[in-house]
Amino acid sequence: MSKIEWQVDSGTQIVLRKPPLLKRKVELNGQRVDGEWNSKRFAFTLPDGRSVEITLKADAISRTTELSLDGKLIPDIRYVPKDLRCKACNAEVQLLDEYCAKCGHSLGTPARFLHRHSVQGATSAIWLLAVLFAIFGVVMFFLMRDTTQTALANLAPFGDHEVLQPIDGVTYTAGELRARVIWEQRGVLIVNLILAAIMVVLAWWSKRRALPAILIATAVFVVVQVTGAIIDPTTLMQGLVMKIFVIAVLIKGIKGALSAADE
């Protein structure tokens, strides 16, 4: 049975239960709430007059269940720290507080915890990309060793200044082509290590300034895919699901960072 729980304030707990093969059930402080689901929406009113709406949503990477209270998005308990405190004066605050009652410091809307979660997801994706670029570079370096050796063996009979047949309309000397063959192997390693280093720097930066870091990471990732597709168009479809997933996580991170900045 899946269960999502919202602790709106110390006296209001809302739970959505989905027992296997049975209808969804909404509970307010342990009591079942009567009502009908209308196009994946369930609306009801709290005893104090506040209106609640539960909405089931799905996007490219996940299914989410949102609860809004008087139009304000409320995160479920997975995203909210147990002990909520004001950053400025360390006084205890509640989820719905937008200002600290003790020092007046602006806290933002409750949705800030969801935005933070999206940003953390994007930061994790950037770390993952850093690791994947580094591993890919090292693996490709060793996989290309045999091809490089064969190509160099084929070029061995030619002197450095000997002019070879044109390749794709461009004329090379044997020396130039030898340098290119050697670079092909080293280049894959160097390029991927540069990309990994860029991602490490961006992941580190995203902890301090999430939006610019995630923007650059998204651009770098997309451009690397485009560059790969230009070199070999078949790579565009390779690992397509993974690519879409990474881009979706990064875009969600941008949206989260934007919303956090707006607050």
Place this chain on the structure above:
Amino acid sequence: MNSESAGGQDCAQCGVALRPAALFCARCGTRVSAAEQEPQAAIELAGPTLDRGQELRVVGWLYGLLLVTSLCFGIAYSVNPTGDFEPWQSLVFGIVIFAFAVRYRTEILALLRPSTFDGNARRMLAMATVIQFALLGAVFYLLEQTGIPFERITDEMKLHDYSLWQLLALYSLAPAVCEEIAFRGIIFDRLTRVLGEREGWLVQAALFSVLHLSPVIFPTHFVMGLIFGWLRLRTRSLIPGMILHAAWNAANILLELRG
């Protein structure tokens, strides 16, 4: 409203019940002891509203269209490596950027006014030129010494029989004008509004460098983007950046031709 609310006192500004011993309203931020003061929330909401998402969408559209153009022509090159696609690619880039420049003509025209290229702008341009040619010239020289094979623009010249003037127009003038309008004009302005001046400057340089589609030159082109962006910031004009950009590209072509 809230289970922990004090029964007696309500906020004078928003009417929400106040917490026991609260000095501020937790809903609107109004000071309890001085309700007649300007409420904090009202002060914070008073600034001009900015749709950051919309600003970023403009950046995304322009950048995405330039990237798709690169992808299409890149694939065309890989299918037909001897094809003469460069003028067409420049034309499509130009059309895309021109369309955006027309859409945001007020701000772009303000950055292109000849009066912006004053004595201060000329001094900044001279300083940036010395830095760019000394610093990046040295870096590219060192990179070449390591044996990294760079694409030679002059190969295109030989392959398609371009004259020097055609080469300079295609690889020096067109990129300088188009890229400066796109990156230091439209993109930089929007990023500055969303992220602030310093981060907008960094991000436009990063976007500029990665659009050149070669990870080996990401760092050097990032520095170039920073220099062009610095010129744009200090002079409030696109003209010095265009001149330096065109001069750098032209110098590279002429150096290649010298062998």
